[in-house]
Amino acid sequence: MRKKSIAALMLATAMTISAMPALAEVITSQDGTIADEDLGWEKPDETVTFHVYAGDGDPEEFAADEDGGKAFMDNWLLEHMNVAFDWQVMVGDMTERLNLMLTDGSYPEIITWMPDDMANKFIAQGKAVDLTPYLEKMPNLTRRLGNYLNLMKNEDGDIYKLPINWGFNPNVAGQDFGVRYDYWLELGKEKMYETPAEWIEVMKEILANHPTNEAGQTTYGCTSDNQGKNFLYAMLGAYGFVTSGVNGYKIDDDGTYKHWLNTEDGLEFSKLVNQMFREGLIDPDFQSVDYETYTSKETNGQVLGNVGTWWYAWTGGHQKWALDEGENYNKEKRIANVAVHGDGVDFADTTLLTANFIGSYRMIITDKASEEQIENIVKFLDWEASEIGTFILGFGPPMEENVWKITEDGTWLFDDVIMDVDRKEDSYHPVKDGHGGLKYDMAIAGQWLRDDDLSDFTQIDPRVDRVSVYDYWPINPEDGSFADEGINISWGDYASRVEAKDTTMYTTVFDAYDPITDIKTNIEDAVTAGWAEIITADSEEACVAAFETLRDDCNSMGLDELTAYYEASYEKNLKIFNGEE
Amino acid sequence: MAFGRKHAVVSQEEASRYVKYEKKKGALAKSLRTQKEIWIISFLALAWVILFCYVPMAGNIIAFYQWFPGQSLANSKFVGLDNFTRFFKLPAFKTVMRNTLVISGLSLTVGFMAPIIFALLLNEIQNRLFKKVVQTISYLPYFVSWVVVASIMLFLLGTEGAINQFLMWIGFLDKPINYLSRADMFWGILTTANIWKGLGWSAIIYISAITGVDQELYQAGAVDGLGRFGKVWHITIPGILPTIVVLFILGIGGILNAGFEQQLLIGTASTQKVYEVIDTYVYKYGIQQGNYTFGTAVGLMKSIFGFFLVWLTNYISGKVLDLRIF
Known part of the structure; x- marks a missing residue:
């Protein structure tokens, strides 16, 4: 009986001691490095x-x-x-x-x-x-x-x-014209491209060097998961058109709004995107691709660049490769985000990166x-x-x-x-x-x-x-550069070129029963369909014809009314912001 | 002398009409008396239909107002027919109507005939096991959702899809065709997908009707020298004609329902001008903009038009074929 009591006592003690760390863990997991009185609550x-x-x-x-x-x-x-x-x-x-x-x-x-x-x-x-x-x-x-x-x-x-x-x-990048950095290095070029046209030439060389991925699938420069609109937004950003809050306006110094369809820049970048498609840089299935397919095409090396939102290149690119390849991962194997400017546009005037x-x-x-x-x-x-x-x-x-x-x-x-x-x-x-x-x-x-x-x-x-x-x-506190070599590669040709533009004042409200909302929806609809026609046109002439048709359609739908609405909204926001209203 | 309707001197015609009225008046009461068990069983279903199908119809009243969810009707602005006329005034109205009528038309012609032909062919199969297997396989696609169908179509019809791979392999094509971005192919692709998905299921009712045709008629036909095709043409089809007519009359009421999910899933920006139908249009301009009264107005319009077509088709069928539903 006594032996049994001793054994029971020892067992209980052992169990208690073994539970102590768990108890201690429970206590300390709720303790932090800030006292309650310092919370400000x-x-x-x-x-x-x-x-x-x-x-x-x-x-x-x-x-x-x-x-x-x-x-x-x-x-x-x-x-x-x-x-x-x-x-x-x-x-x-x-x-x-x-x-x-x-x-x-x-x-x-x-x-x-x-x-x-x-x-x-x-x-x-x-x-x-x-x-x-x-x-x-x-x-x-x-x-x-x-x-x-x-x-x-x-x-x-x-x-x-x-x-x-x-x-x-807080983002460094917004819209970009990205490229597989390791493949870009193979080209031996001294300087990174600066315009969409230069991106096209670089991408053509890369695709010529890497016509298929490891699975034998044809490679492309970019794809889309929103019916090609990412190409439009990227081009609008490169040419200095505001997209946040409004849909593609350039604002002159005198405050005049010009929709991209009514500008020469709009025609120029439309022709560039059409050229991208005709020369095989755009995935021909771009209208049927969803987000998961988009990123998997980047991961499996079928898409070797990115035109559009910057983080697509990350989630499908090096973030996946780094996890999959572990210690064998090479930091140069990534789709670098690169800022470009349209012809006649300074980097400072681009709107690739915006902030609302x-x-x-x-x-x-x-x-x-x-x-x-x-x-x-x-x-x-x-x-x-x-x-x-x-x-x-x-x-x-x-x-x-x-x-x-x-x-x-x-x-x-x-x-x-x-x-x-x-x-x-x-x-x-x-x-x-x-x-x-x-x-x-x-x-x-x-x-x-x-x-x-x-x-x-x-x-x-x-x-x-x-x-x-x-x-x-x-970052490196001494000079503010990114501490990680990979991040410097990803953003080396972005952070040094552009800063975020504050587009808060362009925020515009549309009421469900206001006829202007119908006009906006009509035009958005027309642009969605018309932009796809511009991209997939068989020739430059057909592309120009599609552009002009879209321009005329949108103008006849009330684009000038919509423009006036955006202008009035901006002015009103500015006054409210400054406390004048 | 006439001293009260009941006892008035009336004509034979009037008398027979009166008798019919009396018969009708008494029929319901008699039915309730003699078939009360069936009425009790049916009561819940009837109550469900009244509560969930007929009572909500009163909500259509919002089609005539500028109403927001949460707002009472009394506080909403009465706009009359504005929501209806808005639909006709939208720029893409003609394109939307064209697409709707074409897609529905294909469904009511090609899509309607396909299950009938399939049922007739299936009836000709002698091997019972094979017939059952084919029938079972044929209606499996009915249970596949359109999301999965869209993925299958991308797998088959994409630039690197199975069909392009095969056609290039046999040398029929030099370069792949992007079928899903071709506006000239969209209606055909959509109709094919609809037929593939609904063929087997829709054929069930025709197969059932065919089994109801008197077998002695086939024997008599054989005696008269009818071959296989002759029997189908002169015996089977006339035998299932009432079924065909009934389903057609019911189907024509949905002529303005040309799909919704299929268009959103399979359609692309390049095919928007051929896939935009009333339901996708209303979704964009009604639901997505939070303008529910517009969606209600268009839905009401579709229902009235569909009802009228059903009535008209029923009337014509009654006159021409002596077959009618009501």
């Missing part, structure tokens, strides 16, 4: 719960929480801030869902990530709370938004909605919220807008196990392991996600977190730049 006595509809998503997947980030952030918010989220996502188009919610009144107190026009619908029907009286309780938000907050005002000067995912564009500070999505507090709930929501929104709030909600709390922590001298230090950008897919994203990064974002400043007139992020790790809640780039 007054912890309420009772738990505050926010009921939020946040758009399209799989609720089962969200609840399953495979990366554990939701559970982590739920625990952290409860423990350190006494806040909880009832975060609702639903399968299906958010606009359709919101329309149904409007009909049956089944929306919660907060709706975020909603399209701007849906926010306006809710406001027009009196379903949104007037935030104007609460602005003085949101000093962080008003400070960081600055004059851009004025653009949220309605005709009466009141604010009912807030932007989400706002801020300056207020973005396209909004957040509202609905009439379902009680006065007490509104006060709590406003308080949290202001905390979210604070520098520390943005960082915690974006990256998860600062701690040793996470991608960032706060050192004793107050630096917001990123983990060394994430400095290897080729390993982002396993060293950065899963760790951040697992610590609750971007699980809950109501009106977050998702873009560039930098030190400027509106924000103070001087404490961010000096080894990284262009930090946003989505991404970051390691």
